[in-house]
Amino acid sequence: MSIEKQPQNQTSNRRTFLSRLWIGLGLVALVQFLGGALAFLVSGTGKKVASKPLFIEVGPVDNFAPGSVTLIRQGELYLNRLEDGGFLALSRKCTHLGCAIAWDEEQKLFACPCHASTFDKSGRVLKAPAPRPLDQHPLVIENGNLSIDIETRRRRQSIKPEQLTYAVKKG
Ligand code: FES
Missing domain, CATH: 1.20.5 (Single alpha-helices involved in coiled-coils or other helix-helix interfaces)
Structure with a gap:
C-alpha cells in the first residue's frame, strides 16, 4: 500500500x-x-524628467568650436555647438530604453549600441526604434562662460530653433 x-x-x-x-x-x-x-x-x-537643477561650469564658449561635439562625463551628456554657433546640451540616454548613445565622428551622428537607433547632431531621430528626439539639458551663458544643468532633462517631441542657446543673440 x-x-x-x-x-x-x-x-x-x-x-x-x-x-x-x-x-x-x-x-x-x-x-x-x-x-x-x-x-x-x-x-x-511633464516635460522635465528631473526637477532639482544642478548647474556645472564647462568653460568659456570659445573653447567649443562651431561643429564640435563634446562629451561632458559629469553630466552624462553631450555639448554640441552647431555650425551656426548655437549650443545644445543633449542627454546621452537613448529615448528608446535608456542605453548610453555615442557620437560617431565619421558618420556625424549619435548611435545607440542597444537597438541601433541613430540621431543627428541636434538629437533628431534618424532611425527608430527611438520614439522621440534626445532629451535636452538647460544651459546658460554668462560672461562668456557656459554652465549646464546636469540634473534637468527636458523631453522634446520635435526640434525647434528656440532650443538653441547663443552667446550673442542672432539677428
Ligand atoms: S535603447 Fe537605444 S535603441 Fe534601444
Whole structure:
C-alpha cells in the first residue's frame, strides 16, 4: 500500500512545486509590468524628467568650436555647438530604453549600441526604434562662460530653433 502511495505523493509534490513556480513567475512578471507602467506614466506627465537643477561650469564658449561635439562625463551628456554657433546640451540616454548613445565622428551622428537607433547632431531621430528626439539639458551663458544643468532633462517631441542657446543673440 505504502509503495503505491509514494508516486502519488511525488506527483502531488511536483504539482505543488510547479504551481508555486508559476505563481512566483507570474508575480515577478506582474511587478515588472507595474514598474514599467509606473515609470512610463511618471515620465510622461511633464516635460522635465528631473526637477532639482544642478548647474556645472564647462568653460568659456570659445573653447567649443562651431561643429564640435563634446562629451561632458559629469553630466552624462553631450555639448554640441552647431555650425551656426548655437549650443545644445543633449542627454546621452537613448529615448528608446535608456542605453548610453555615442557620437560617431565619421558618420556625424549619435548611435545607440542597444537597438541601433541613430540621431543627428541636434538629437533628431534618424532611425527608430527611438520614439522621440534626445532629451535636452538647460544651459546658460554668462560672461562668456557656459554652465549646464546636469540634473534637468527636458523631453522634446520635435526640434525647434528656440532650443538653441547663443552667446550673442542672432539677428
Ligand atoms: S535603447 Fe537605444 S535603441 Fe534601444
